[in-house]
Amino acid sequence: MKKQIIIASLLLIGITFSCNEDVLEKTNPNGVTVDNYYKNGAELTSGVTSVYSMLKSNNLVAREWFFLHDLRGDDAAAGGGQLETPRNQLLIGTHDSGNWVMSTVWQAYYRLIHRANSVVDNSTAVADIAEADKARLLAEARFLRAYAYYELVSMWGGVPLYKNYVQTVDGSLPRSPEAEVYAYLIAELQEIQGQLPATYNAANQGRASKGAAQMLLARVYMQQGDYANAKTELMKVYDSNVYALVDNYNDNFLEETEFNKESIFEVNFYPSGGVYNWDGDGNGATAGTETVRTQEYSAIGWRNVIPSNSLLNDFEKTTKGDPKTDPRYEDSFYFTGEKYNNGNSTLTDGQQNGSSSMVDGVTKKVSWQKYSLMYKMNESFLTGGINQRIMRFAETLLSLAEVENELGNIPNAVKYLNMVRARKSVSMPAYPTAKYPVGTKEQVFEAVVHERRVELSGEQIRNRDIVRWRKNKKLKSEPITYFQANKHELLPIPQQEVDNNAKIEAKDQNPGY
Numbered sequence: 001m002k003k004q005i006i007i008a009s010l011l012l013i014g015i016t017f018s019c020n021e022d023v024l025e026k027t028n029p030n031g032v033t034v035d036n037y038y039k040n041g042a043e044l045t046s047g048v049t050s051v052y053s054m055l056k057s058n059n060l061v062a063r064e065w066f067f068l069h070d071l072r073g074d075d076a077a078a079g080g081g082q083l084e085t086p087r088n089q090l091l092i093g094t095h096d097s098g099n100w101v102m103s104t105v106w107q108a109y110y111r112l113i114h115r116a117n118s119v120v121d122n123s124t125a126v127a128d129i130a131e132a133d134k135a136r137l138l139a140e141a142r143f144l145r146a147y148a149y150y151e152l153v154s155m156w157g158g159v160p161l162y163k164n165y166v167q168t169v170d171g172s173l174p175r176s177p178e179a180e181v182y183a184y185l186i187a188e189l190q191e192i193q194g195q196l197p198a199t200y201n202a203a204n205q206g207r208a209s210k211g212a213a214q215m216l217l218a219r220v221y222m223q224q225g226d227y228a229n230a231k232t233e234l235m236k237v238y239d240s241n242v243y244a245l246v247d248n249y250n251d252n253f254l255e256e257t258e259f260n261k262e263s264i265f266e267v268n269f270y271p272s273g274g275v276y277n278w279d280g281d282g283n284g285a286t287a288g289t290e291t292v293r294t295q296e297y298s299a300i301g302w303r304n305v306i307p308s309n310s311l312l313n314d315f316e317k318t319t320k321g322d323p324k325t326d327p328r329y330e331d332s333f334y335f336t337g338e339k340y341n342n343g344n345s346t347l348t349d350g351q352q353n354g355s356s357s358m359v360d361g362v363t364k365k366v367s368w369q370k371y372s373l374m375y376k377m378n379e380s381f382l383t384g385g386i387n388q389r390i391m392r393f394a395e396t397l398l399s400l401a402e403v404e405n406e407l408g409n410i411p412n413a414v415k416y417l418n419m420v421r422a423r424k425s426v427s428m429p430a431y432p433t434a435k436y437p438v439g440t441k442e443q444v445f446e447a448v449v450h451e452r453r454v455e456l457s458g459e460q461i462r463n464r465d466i467v468r469w470r471k472n473k474k475l476k477s478e479p480i481t482y483f484q485a486n487k488h489e490l491l492p493i494p495q496q497e498v499d500n501n502a503k504i505e506a507k508d509q510n511p512g513y
Helices: 041-055 064-072 085-092 100-121 131-156 178-195 210-223 227-238 293-297 309-314 327-332 393-406 410-421 441-456 462-471 495-500
Strands: 076-078 263-267 305-307 333-335 357-359 362-364 366-368 388-392
Touching (some): 041 100, 085 100, 410 441
Antiparallel strands (some): 076 305
């Protein structure tokens, strides 16, 4: 799918409603509807492609998704006054049910779910492809639907649970309890594992695999504090012999090293000469070709978001008495005086729009390097084609460290932590260290928190780690400065959902909003 332009507009399946019988007879014979689609394997394949297209749209992974995740955690800070108000509200905790970024992501995930449900529910007439291929396509759609529900339930709690394609205007549903949504995810992800392949050929890279379903299920279990079942799924990924750490940490964020052995699931983008598709649903001839991430975060770009001081100060550095500076510190960020553009240019303070950072008591300009095109370009006011890695094997190892520690297996936990630190380009001293002793469960947990943060920073994981640890009462102190109990545990249900869904009333809103 990497070099394939995804045209999803034909898959926007409309339902016409009317109370006038004469109008009902006036149909467009050229219109694409459920009744005249999903008749063959090609149309089923296009239907599944439209679900992927929604995931990579402007309203999700190409733009709003990474803002929502990063701005809710403590890895990010405002690059300056250029950060738009709805985004800054999420960063400082003043968001309400009308926040535009939050509402956009909510709506986009339900549009993805609607597409997936359309594919699954209307696939019975398709009979011209092999049953295994059909089962695999449907499993892909169900994986994407499960991913959407995992995102929703982990950020909003109980949400409307649409298991089938909605066919009438009064088909809206009330919020399902959080436990019911998680139970649905567990059943779905257990069932589809047997229908997804372990790997794909080069022409189909980017599709959901067995390992992606297992990793997503592990995330589901971990979010609930079910460490034993999480370990089962993580060990499936670990023992599959499909995945391994790449030698070079930076290979996880470059365009030339996409779909490497560390990647479990990533969202496809590809360079198309700066053509960015602003359609929120990912429709059109340029659907999903590029992402705006490099423009938004780069040192030379809008620089709307920069790394937070607390993140920068969490990295081990020789200035703090550690035996060496963590190489991931240099790999994750750009600093004034650093070379970029294949070593042909030097970054200055003046090129970096906006705010400075305070690192170990020193004021300096620091910007994100992950997913930035600056490594091979002279500027980054452009959109780009670097794939967004959603799950990678380093997360598997760090999750295994966390669950093993929770299950009382400290030596195994430390082993997995040290595997990540032993990456060839990282080669950090093994635990225990002077700063991170690992003799007790509490000490290992602190090492897990640290290692997950420095390894996975800016990868839209930290915020949900905080949500999980807070929910499961693991945090010794609250990392979010604005946090208010009985409010900021969850995002508010968007006001547009309360207004438009007859089954959700003001009393159903999350606490504090």
